[in-house]
Structure formats: structure tokens, C-alpha cells
Amino acid sequence: MSFLSHLINGISLxxxxxxxALGYTMVYGIAKMLNFAHGDVIMVGAYVCFxxxxxxxxxxxxxxxxxxxxxxxxxxxxxxxxxxxxxxxPSLAVLITAIGVSYFLQNGALLxxxxxxxxxxxxxxxxxxxxxxxxxxxxxxTLITIAACVVxxxxxxxxxxxxxxxxxxxxxSEDKDAAILMGxxxxxxxxxxxxxxxxxxxxxxxxxxxxxxxxxxxxxSMPGIKAFTAAVFxxxxxxxxxxxGGILLGIIEIFAKAYLSTELSDAIVFLVLILVLLIKxxxxxxxxTVVKV
Amino acid sequence: MERLVPTPxxxxxxxxxxxxxLILDIHGLGIDFGGLHxxxxxxxxxxxxxxAGLIGPNGAGKTTVFNLITSVYQPTRGVILFDGxxxxxxxxxxxxxxxxxxxxxxxxxxxDMSVLDNVLVGMxxxxxxxxxxxxxxxxxxxxxEKEARDxxxxxxxxxxxxxxxxxxxxxxxYGAQRRLEIVRAxxxxxxxxxxxxxxxxxxxxxxAELMQxxxxxxxxxxxxxxxxxHDMSLVMGICEGIAVLNYGKIIAKGSPEQxxxxxxxxxxxxxxxxx
Amino acid sequence: xxxxxxxxxxxxxxxxKVTTFGxxxxxYVFVEILQRTGNLSxxxxxxxxxxxxxxxxxxxLNLTVGILGELSLGHAGFVSIGAFTGVTVxxxxxxxxxxxxxxxxxxxxxxxxxxxxxxxxxxIPVLRLRGDYLAIVTLAFGEIVKSLVNNLYIGFDQNxxxxxxLHDTLNLAEGGKKIIAGPxxxxxxxxxxxxxxxxxxxxxxxxxxxRLLGSKMGRAIKAMRDNSIAAESVGINxxxxxxxxxxxxxxxxxxxxxxxGLNYSSIIAGKFNVDLSILILVFVVLGGLGNLRxxxxxxxxLTVLPELLRSLRDYRMLAYSIVLIAIMLIxxxxxxxxxxxxxxxxxxxxxxxxxxxxxxxxG
Numbered sequence: 001m002s003f004l005s006h007l008i009n010g011i012s013l014x015x016x017x018x019x020x021a022l023g024y025t026m027v028y029g030i031a032k033m034l035n036f037a038h039g040d041v042i043m044v045g046a047y048v049c050f051x052x053x054x055x056x057x058x059x060x061x062x063x064x065x066x067x068x069x070x071x072x073x074x075x076x077x078x079x080x081x082x083x084x085x086x087x088x089x090p091s092l093a094v095l096i097t098a099i100g101v102s103y104f105l106q107n108g109a110l111l112x113x114x115x116x117x118x119x120x121x122x123x124x125x126x127x128x129x130x131x132x133x134x135x136x137x138x139x140x141x142t143l144i145t146i147a148a149c150v151v152x153x154x155x156x157x158x159x160x161x162x163x164x165x166x167x168x169x170x171x172x173s174e175d176k177d178a179a180i181l182m183g184x185x186x187x188x189x190x191x192x193x194x195x196x197x198x199x200x201x202x203x204x205x206x207x208x209x210x211x212x213x214x215x216x217x218x219x220x221s222m223p224g225i226k227a228f229t230a231a232v233f234x235x236x237x238x239x240x241x242x243x244x245g246g247i248l249l250g251i252i253e254i255f256a257k258a259y260l261s262t263e264l265s266d267a268i269v270f271l272v273l274i275l276v277l278l279i280k281x282x283x284x285x286x287x288x289t290v291v292k293v
Numbered sequence: 294m295e296r297l298v299p300t301p302x303x304x305x306x307x308x309x310x311x312x313x314x315l316i317l318d319i320h321g322l323g324i325d326f327g328g329l330h331x332x333x334x335x336x337x338x339x340x341x342x343x344x345a346g347l348i349g350p351n352g353a354g355k356t357t358v359f360n361l362i363t364s365v366y367q368p369t370r371g372v373i374l375f376d377g378x379x380x381x382x383x384x385x386x387x388x389x390x391x392x393x394x395x396x397x398x399x400x401x402x403x404x405d406m407s408v409l410d411n412v413l414v415g416m417x418x419x420x421x422x423x424x425x426x427x428x429x430x431x432x433x434x435x436x437x438e439k440e441a442r443d444x445x446x447x448x449x450x451x452x453x454x455x456x457x458x459x460x461x462x463x464x465x466x467y468g469a470q471r472r473l474e475i476v477r478a479x480x481x482x483x484x485x486x487x488x489x490x491x492x493x494x495x496x497x498x499x500x501a502e503l504m505q506x507x508x509x510x511x512x513x514x515x516x517x518x519x520x521x522x523h524d525m526s527l528v529m530g531i532c533e534g535i536a537v538l539n540y541g542k543i544i545a546k547g548s549p550e551q552x553x554x555x556x557x558x559x560x561x562x563x564x565x566x567x568x
Numbered sequence: 569x570x571x572x573x574x575x576x577x578x579x580x581x582x583x584x585k586v587t588t589f590g591x592x593x594x595x596y597v598f599v600e601i602l603q604r605t606g607n608l609s610x611x612x613x614x615x616x617x618x619x620x621x622x623x624x625x626x627x628x629l630n631l632t633v634g635i636l637g638e639l640s641l642g643h644a645g646f647v648s649i650g651a652f653t654g655v656t657v658x659x660x661x662x663x664x665x666x667x668x669x670x671x672x673x674x675x676x677x678x679x680x681x682x683x684x685x686x687x688x689x690x691x692i693p694v695l696r697l698r699g700d701y702l703a704i705v706t707l708a709f710g711e712i713v714k715s716l717v718n719n720l721y722i723g724f725d726q727n728x729x730x731x732x733x734l735h736d737t738l739n740l741a742e743g744g745k746k747i748i749a750g751p752x753x754x755x756x757x758x759x760x761x762x763x764x765x766x767x768x769x770x771x772x773x774x775x776x777x778x779r780l781l782g783s784k785m786g787r788a789i790k791a792m793r794d795n796s797i798a799a800e801s802v803g804i805n806x807x808x809x810x811x812x813x814x815x816x817x818x819x820x821x822x823x824x825x826x827x828x829g830l831n832y833s834s835i836i837a838g839k840f841n842v843d844l845s846i847l848i849l850v851f852v853v854l855g856g857l858g859n860l861r862x863x864x865x866x867x868x869x870l871t872v873l874p875e876l877l878r879s880l881r882d883y884r885m886l887a888y889s890i891v892l893i894a895i896m897l898i899x900x901x902x903x904x905x906x907x908x909x910x911x912x913x914x915x916x917x918x919x920x921x922x923x924x925x926x927x928x929x930x931g
Contacts, residue, residue, distance in 0.1 A: 085897055107885040229707075267716060274694070281696065386800045397797075401795045403795055417802060
């Protein structure tokens with residue numbers, strides 16, 4: 001029974017990674033850049049939700065929506081101010097700028113909200129599902145996290161597959177110059193991509209802090225890095241890849257913690273990543289034929 | 294494994310090379326790209342000091358043949374014997390050390406480096422000093438570096454490019470970039486030189502000069518040259534044997550005269566004449 | 569006379585070399601004077617060895633990222649291996665070796681060598697990956713090293729050296745000493761790093777890299793970065809040179825780690841994390857890829873900068889991040905860059921004119 005429980009916890013953690021990884025992978029697919037600041041957008045989203053609930057006493061749904069709204073605006077703003085001027089610059093310059101933005105967000109949060117960790121309120125009631133005569137307990141938070149991830153995944157697949165903007169995104173990720181010639185507004189497409197990625201980051205932030213309720217300015221960085229690994233693990237640029245990579249990474253992490261060693265769980269996760277990339281250098285689903293966004 | 298030039302020769306290999314071993318002996322070469330036979334049953338013999346041409350319409354697979362000869366691709370079928378040795382399973386750098394050098398259709402110079410350094414990189418395997426002497430700047434390091442520089446300047450002078458030695462390779466005019474690629478390839482001291490569209494983008498005067506240069510390179514170094522070219526004046530002017538490729542298959546072989554009058558070749562280039 | 573002139577004439581690279589060495593030496597003299605005259609704050613004095621260590625780390629990463637052209641986000645891993653090896657070796661030999669500088673040199677060689685060996689072993693499989701994939705794998709490598717060292721226990725007593733992993737099962741005899749205690753890190757380190765040693769090490773690394781760049785191997789590496797297919801076509805074994813450069817880079821990073829580690833009385837594995845890797849990368853990129861002098865200046869300035877920004881207090885790291893973004897935006901702005909190259913050309917022309925007219929006046 002504990003195996004099943006670990007598995008479900010792993011999928012739940014993996015769902016959070018997957019939602020963050022989707023943001024990484026979409027931005028990478030289109031802008032071909034590693035948006036190092038993505039993890040810190042998560043943190044901002046969590047803080048916004050925290051204050052909406054704690055200081056203003058707003059209902060959780062409004063808090064989440066507010067977080068999404070602000071993160072979307074933040075994502076677009078970052079893209080416009082910091083990344084757009086560097087469209088033609090070498091990728092390393094963009095990477096360093098993204099690192100700069102990450103520092104900026106972390107230190108800005110530190111100034112605004114202090115370094116003391118805040119205890120995130122439980123958004124969902126603490127009810128839990130008891131199965132098999134109480135041998136298996138699944139928290140509502142866990143279930144909602146997994147459900148949110150599945151819904152987002154399906155939504156994104158439909159969006160990129162069927163809508164005009166989704167098709168524009170795919171076109172941009174294939175060949176930006178050709179997309180311009182086809183009359184696609186590449187700048188707008190990139191902005192929309194950042195907007196979606198950042199909104200997802202806000203959701204991930206709320207879910208993350210619901211599961212692990214300590215909120216600090218550095219809260220986003222480690223999950224950010226892990227989600228980034230998850231995106232590469234699944235094949236960066238691929239939406240199903242990010243989903244698969246995130247879920248697998250979550251499961252591996254929880255299992256490593258449960259059965260091998262808590263201290264070494266991170267090392268094990270990263271070791272698996274290296275092994276996978278050595279066997280399959282473009283990640284699990286990172287083939288050219290895979291729909292790239 | 295070594296095969297002598299078959300007698301009677303196929304009428305392609307020049308008289309002076311008969312009786313000597315073949316420099317390149319390709320038999321039944323083929324490669325598939327996901328079900329497509331990009332090159333199929335390709336057979337070609339080249340003599341020790343021959344200038345040979347490989348022509349054909351765009352997309353016929355000419356550059357693919359070069360990539361197979363230089364081990365950039367590994368063939369699906371067939372054998373390549375270079376100077377009697379099988380090149381199968383070798384890496385491109387190993388093939389180069391065996392004695393095959395090439396230029397590229399889309400120029401691949403070391404753009405950020407100087408013209409001289411480009412040539413020196415080409416001489417990499419012939420400049421011999423230990424890393425220790427490089428770190429300590431021993432007399433042997435200085436001597437070997439100077440020898441290499443002198444030799445590189447000499448090679449550049451083949452194309453009157455000495456005065457450009459310190460220029461950045463990427464800043465050279467187009468024609469000079471093509472010539473530098475040839476110099477760099479020669480610096481590896483090859484026995485077989487593969488030129489991929491050496492005259493592309495050159496004007497008639499430059500092309501005429503290039504023809505002279507290719508001939509004098511062959512005479513001076515005594516090497517074989519295989520070239521891909523669309524400029525028929527160049528191909529017909531200097532090639533002793535020509536192979537025509539279409540849809541990955543050789544459709545004709547022979548002397549320039551034979552190729553010029555071959556109806557299959559004319560059809561491949563101009564399409565079938567409606568009677 | 570003609571020969572004299574030839575000898576005195578320095579090429580562009582030679583001039584760069586001379587000014588870079590001169591810069592480091594001049595800085596050393598300057599700092600020494602400040603120190604002797606009591607004009608150096610305690611805080612700055614504490615930064616001297618770390619600055620040298622950061623310079624070495626930046627130089628070593630420049631070999632991988634700038635010269636070889638492969639993005640690595642795990643350089644802290646090699647620094648960490650070097651630091652903890654150096655600390656262990658120095659602590660073990662402390663009772664035997666009385667001369668501090670001998671202790672330092674032995675630790676330096678040991679730390680560099682182990683980091684180099686690990687770099688070699690990691691490089692064999694990993695260097696086949698390209699670009700961002702290599703970046704993520706090196707990042708993972710750095711995190712793995714951090715986790716492993718974080719759970720490592722080393723100690724010694726009269727029975728010899730004891731190792732333990734995950735749990736402190738060293739069971740040292742009476743009078744034994746712990747060198748590395750897992751998450752608590754290394755404590756009671758012999759602080760044998762000195763500013764002079766740091767400067768000499770920086771000079772050594774500079775010498776090493778310039779000599780490398782001036783050799784046929786340096787040319788081969790630059791050629792690979794420029795166009796790997798062409799490099800292969802002229803007979804350069806790409807795998808071999810990538811691996812060699814990566815190993816050298818790791819070796820140097822390890823030495824930087826030894827210098828860094830032996831400067832403190834205690835260090836913990838957690839300090840050698842992604843943030844450190846990124847910090848070093850920032851030095852390299854801001855200093856200019858492949859530009860050794862730039863790496864040194866960037867490492868020096870950016871280490872001192874937060875101290876200089878101290879008056880901004882809480883805002884200093886925020887200011888630092890803004891400076892970072894601004895530099896990237898400015899240096900990559902086409903219009904500004906063109907404007908600057910034009911001004912530079914104008915200045916150069918002006919100087920040549922001045923010099924010519926000056927010579928004319930003498931004659």
C-alpha cells in the first residue's frame with residue numbers, strides 16, 4: 001500500500017514539475033532560450049496568492065486568478081523589456097540576461113516581502129480520500145494537483161493543435177523566418193507564449209505551496225531547475241515530453257526519497273537525467289517529428 | 294586489397310596512370326535516407342594523378358558521394374578503397390589523415406581566425422611538437438612553428454594570397470574564400486583532393502584562373518583531384534574523366550568528348566525532347 | 569638595428585598578453601601598497617584570496633565556454649572537488665609538513681588532479697551532447713557532486729584515514745580528527761592560502777592558457793568552435809581535443825577550489841552550488857568569451873562591486889541584477905555597438921595622426 005501511496009505522491013509532485021516544465025518547454029520551443037527566471041515567476045505567483053488570501057481575505061479562486069493575471073503581466077513585461085531587445089543576440093547573452101532577471105525577481109521579493117518564510121494557507125480543505133479501509137490516504141490537494149495538470153495538458157494540446165494562435169506558435173518554433181513570410185506576427189506569438197507560460201507558473205506556484213507550504217523568495221529556484229531538467233528529460237520543445245518528463249521526475253524523486261535515501265534523492269534524480277540523455281541525447285520524446293511548440 | 298588500374302582501362306583513367314595502383318576504387322556504393330536510395334550502386338575508379346569530374350543536376354546526390362568518401366556518412370552498401378585501404382568505419386578526421394582532403398559547397402572556413410591560421414589548422418597533423426615544448430616554448434617549438442608558417446605562406450602564394458595572411462578569413466571576398474578552402478585542404482598533404490563546386494559564384498575570368506590553378510596543383514603535388522562542378526567550361530576544360538550522376542545513379546562515364554555527346558546525359562540535363 | 573626593431577615589435581596577441589600580465593602584477597603591487605599603508609579595509613582584505621580564486625575559476629571556465637565553445641553550468645562541481653580534496657590533503661599532511669607553502673602546493677596539485685580526472689571521466693560520455701543538453705547535464709553533474717560531498721565523512725586517527733558515506737560511522741579513535749563532516753562541511757582547515765599564492769596562481773593559469781592558445785592545439789580547439797565539420801575534415805580529432813580542453817578546464821577549476829577552500833577555516837558543500845556555477849559563467853560572459861583579460865577584470869570587478877554597492881544596503885543585490893541586465897542589453901545593442909566601434913576607430917586614427925606629427929617634429 002505504501003508503494004501506491006508513494007506513486008500517487010510522486011505523480012502529484014510530478015504534476016507540479018510538469019506544469020512548470022510546460023512553461024520552460026514552450027518558451028524554449030519558440031524563443032530558443034532557457035528562461036532561467038521562470039522558476040521565480042512561480043514564487044511571485046505564490047506570493048500574490050498568499051497576500052490575496054491572507055491580507056485581503058479573498059476567496060481562493062480569486063486569489064489564484066489574481067496570481068495568474070499578475071504573473072501573465074509580469075511574463076509579458078519581462079519578455080518585452082529584457083528578452084525582446086536580444087532577439088538577434090547570441091544565446092549566451094540571453095541566458096545571462098535571464099539569470100539577471102531571476103536575481104532581480106528574487107531580490108525584489110526579498111525587499112518587498114522579507115526573508116522570513118511565510119506559511120502558505122491551505123486553499124483546499126484538508127479532507128482526504130480514505131481507501132482500502134483507511135490503508136491508503138490521498139489528500140484532496142494531491143488529487144486537485146494531478147487533475148489540474150491533466151486539464152492543462154489537454155487544454156494546451158487542443159490549443160496548439162486547433163487554434164490559429166496555436167498553429168502560429170508551432171510555425172514559429174519550426175522556422176521563425178518562414179513564419180514571418182507567412183504573415184505571422186512573431187513578436188505577438190512570442191508574447192502570448194510567455195503569457196501562457198507565466199500563467200501556468202502562477203498555477204504551479206499555488207499548487208506547490210499548497211503541497212509544501214513554506215514560502216520564501218528562493219522558493220521557486222530549485223523546483224524551477226528540476227522542472228527545467230524535466231523538460232529536457234522529456235525532450236525540450238515537446239509538450240507531451242514536458243508532461244512525461246515532469247511526471248517521471250516526480251515519481252523518481254519520491255521513490256528515491258522513500259526507498260533509497262532522502263539525502264541523495266536530488267543526486268539520484270539528476271543521475272537518471274544524465275543516463276537518459278546519454279542513451280537518448282534529445283530526451284525521451286525529443287524527436288524532430290514530435291510537434292514542437 | 295590493392296587493385297591496379299584495370300587494363301584495358303575503362304577509357305576514363307589517363308594513360309600515364311595505367312599500371313599504377315588506383316587512388317580511389319569505389320564499388321557498388323549506396324546509402325539510404327529513411328527508405329530513399331540517395332546514392333545507389335555507385336562505382337568509380339580514379340587514377341593516381343587524374344583530374345576527374347562528377348556532374349549531374351541539382352539533388353542528384355553528388356555532395357552525398359563526397360560525404361560518403363570522407364566518412365561524414367557511413368555507406369549502407371558498397372566499398373570504398375582509398376589507396377588500397379578500406380575507409381569503412383573510419384571517422385572523417387581519420388580519413389583525412391589517410392590522405393583525402395575536401396572543400397565544401399557552402400564554404401566552411403574558420404571565419405573568426407586569420408587566413409594564415411586557417412592554413413595552419415590544415416597542417417595540424419604535420420606540425421609535430423609535444424604539448425610540453427609548446428608550454429615551455431622550447432627551440433623545437435619555435436623551429437617547427439616557423440617552418441609551418443613558411444610552408445603555409447608558400448601554399449598561400451599558390452593563389453597569390455600571401456598579402457591576405459593576416460586578414461580575418463570571414464572578411465575575405467567570396468572567390469578568395471573558395472581559394473582559401475582549397476589551400477587549407479592542400480595543407481593536409483592529401484593524395485586525393487575533393488573540390489565541391491570550386492567555381493561557384495566566380496566570374497568567367499576567375500573561373501579560367503581557377504582552371505589553371507587546379508591543373509598546376511595536380512602537376513606540382515602529383516595528386517588526384519575529384520571535383521563537383523556545374524560550370525561546364527571548367528569541367529570540360531580540365532577533367533580527364535567524367536561521371537554523370539542522376540537520381541543517385543551513375544548514368545554515364547567517359548571522356549569529356551563522350552559525355553558531351555551522350556544522349557542520356559543531354560536528357561538528364563534538358564529533359565526529354567518531345568518528338 | 570633592423571633585428572632589434574623586429575624583436576621589439578609585438579603582435580596583437582603579444583601585446584594583449586603583456587598588458588594582461590602587467591595588469592595582474594600592477595594590481596598586486598597596488599593592493600600590497602594599500603595594505604602596507606593600512607588603507608585596506610578588513611572587509612576588502614578578506615576578499616583578496618577569493619578574488620584570485622574567482623579569477624582562476626573564470627579563466628578555467630573561459631577555456632570550456634569561450635575557447636572550446638561548450639556551455640557548462642556545473643563548474644562549481646569541479647571547484648568543489650578541488651576544494652575538498654585540497655582541504656583533506658592539507659589537513660592530513662598538516663602534522664608532517666611544517667612549511668605552509670609546501671602544504672599549499674601539494675594540496676593544489678592533489679585538488680587539481682582529482683578534479684581533472686573527474687572532468688576526464690565525465691567528459692567522455694557527456695561531451696557528445698550539444699548546446700543546451702550539455703548545459704543541463706553539467707548542471708546535473710554539479711548538483712550530484714554537491715549532494716555527494718554533502719554526505720561525505722572523512723577523518724583520521726592513529727589507525728589511518730577513515731571514510732564514511734551518508735552516516736557518520738567514522739568511529740575515530742581517541743585523538744582522531746574529523747576533516748569533512750557531511751553537511752557540516754570541513755572544519756578547522758589549515759588556512760594556508762595567501763594573496764601572493766593567489767596572484768601567482770592567476771599568473772600561472774594565464775601563462776598556461778596563452779601558451780595553449782599559441783600552440784597547434786589551441787588553433788585546433790578554436791577551429792573546432794568555429795566550424796567543427798571543417799575541423800574534422802582537415803584531420804582534427806574533435807572528441808580528443810574537446811576532452812583534453814575540458815579536462816584542463818576542470819584541472820584549473822580544481823586548483824581555484826583549493827585556493828578558495830584553504831582560505832577559510834571552514835567550508836560547506838552547499839556553497840558550491842548552481843549559483844556559484846552561474847556566477848563564474850557571468851564573469852566569463854561579461855568579460856567576453858575567449859577573452860582572458862576580460863575574465864580577470866570581470867571576476868575582480870564583480871566581486872568587489874557588491875562591496876562598493878554596500879551603501880545601497882539592502883538594494884545592492886537588486887542593483888547588481890539590474891547592472892547585469894543593463895550590460896547585456898547595452899553590449900548587444902547593434903546601434904550602440906556600431907557607434908562605439910566608430911568612436912574607437914576615430915580615436916585610433918587621432919592617435920596615429922598625433923604620433924606621426926610628433927615624430928615629424930622630432931626629425
